[in-house]
Amino acid sequence: MSAVKLKSIITCPKCAYAKEDTMPTDACQWCYECERCHMLLRPKAGDCCVFCSYGTERCPPMQQQTGLCCSPAAVTRR
Numbered sequence: 001m002s003a004v005k006l007k008s009i010i011t012c013p014k015c016a017y018a019k020e021d022t023m024p025t026d027a028c029q030w031c032y033e034c035e036r037c038h039m040l041l042r043p044k045a046g047d048c049c050v051f052c053s054y055g056t057e058r059c060p061p062m063q064q065q066t067g068l069c070c071s072p073a074a075v076t077r078r
Contacts, residue, residue, distance in 0.1 A: 030049060
């Protein structure tokens, strides 16, 4: 199994602003505000978090395929 990647470049679908950010290791991130246009990003249908929808890497729980992603206790919001 390859090492879990903790950095992902998240790109805003509205203004195309891209920023590298560190992903939470044990939770889904359901909200992310674009620093440029302030659009609030939410996961696309079928994705567990904003990194899986708009990032260059899937979130660590999905990379590990632990099945622990998106439990109500594992949700983070920034």
